Amino acid sequence: MTAEPLLAIRGLRKSFGGLQAVRGVDLDVADGAIVGLIGPNGSGKTTVLNLVTGEIAADGGSVRLAGQEMIGLPAFRVCRSRIARTFQLVRILPGMTTRENVMVGRLFGAEPTTPARARDEVGALLECVGLAARADQAGSQLTYIDQKRVELARALATRPRVLLLDEWLAGLNPSELQIGIALIRRLRDEGVTIVMIEHVMEAIRALCDHVVVMSAGALIASGAPDAVLSDPEVARVYLGEDDA
Numbered sequence: 001m002t003a004e005p006l007l008a009i010r011g012l013r014k015s016f017g018g019l020q021a022v023r024g025v026d027l028d029v030a031d032g033a034i035v036g037l038i039g040p041n042g043s044g045k046t047t048v049l050n051l052v053t054g055e056i057a058a059d060g061g062s063v064r065l066a067g068q069e070m071i072g073l074p075a076f077r078v079c080r081s082r083i084a085r086t087f088q089l090v091r092i093l094p095g096m097t098t099r100e101n102v103m104v105g106r107l108f109g110a111e112p113t114t115p116a117r118a119r120d121e122v123g124a125l126l127e128c129v130g131l132a133a134r135a136d137q138a139g140s141q142l143t144y145i146d147q148k149r150v151e152l153a154r155a156l157a158t159r160p161r162v163l164l165l166d167e168w169l170a171g172l173n174p175s176e177l178q179i180g181i182a183l184i185r186r187l188r189d190e191g192v193t194i195v196m197i198e199h200v201m202e203a204i205r206a207l208c209d210h211v212v213v214m215s216a217g218a219l220i221a222s223g224a225p226d227a228v229l230s231d232p233e234v235a236r237v238y239l240g241e242d243d244a
């Protein structure tokens, strides 16, 4: 752990009408860590990501990346500040090819470059996520899993320091899951700090240095994966809501 966390979330709040979706969340993410964000459906996990990335406006609180405040910035500025994400329900550009989708990240993220250079550079990312053979295929023709790979490559193309994954491993078969786990580990080893929302506990145990649990908009537990996943209160919120 470094003295200053790379990402420091304090008192983050968001209500939708009368529903308090996020009620005062504090979270430190150390540089180089993989942090797991778990909890039952509707507990507020994706809303935290939406607040961090500027996709929706917070009611209160602070999100600092290396000391720089993100709250109040539009989403594209958060991205250029080096926070990137994938979406729970994939959002690729279906009329563009795989390569063009990833180029969008390179052209509009941090340190944007020319289209010609972006075209050359994204080749390595397509290779990294296993999409080199489908570089020129239309996004609309890709399988769901390949669309998830496109989203990951596009996020990486923006050159993030912090990568937020929203159930990126969901829906993978057992061998794809092992490949996905190895890929996330490799990204961390290459210097990307990762926060991952995930229901696949095998992946949480395999990857995370630290796990935090949300229930009804609040953090109810945090710590090392084995300790958190054996916490009776954590089991209760999952099993009680039939949601593990």
Ligand SMILES: Nc1ncnc2c1ncn2[C@@H]1O[C@H](COP(=O)(O)OP(=O)(O)OP(=O)(O)O)[C@@H](O)[C@H]1O
Residues within 6 Å of the ligand: 016, 019, 021, 039, 040, 041, 042, 043, 044, 045, 046, 047, 048, 088
């Ligand atoms: N834009 C919105 N407008 C109204 N309510 C919302 C909005 N976004 C989220 N919510 C509500 O806020 C609560 C938290 O939702 P959120 O998607 O953050 O949960 P989650 O923990 O990510 O769940 P899941 O695991 O199902 O993705 C839910 O009750 C949800 O219906």
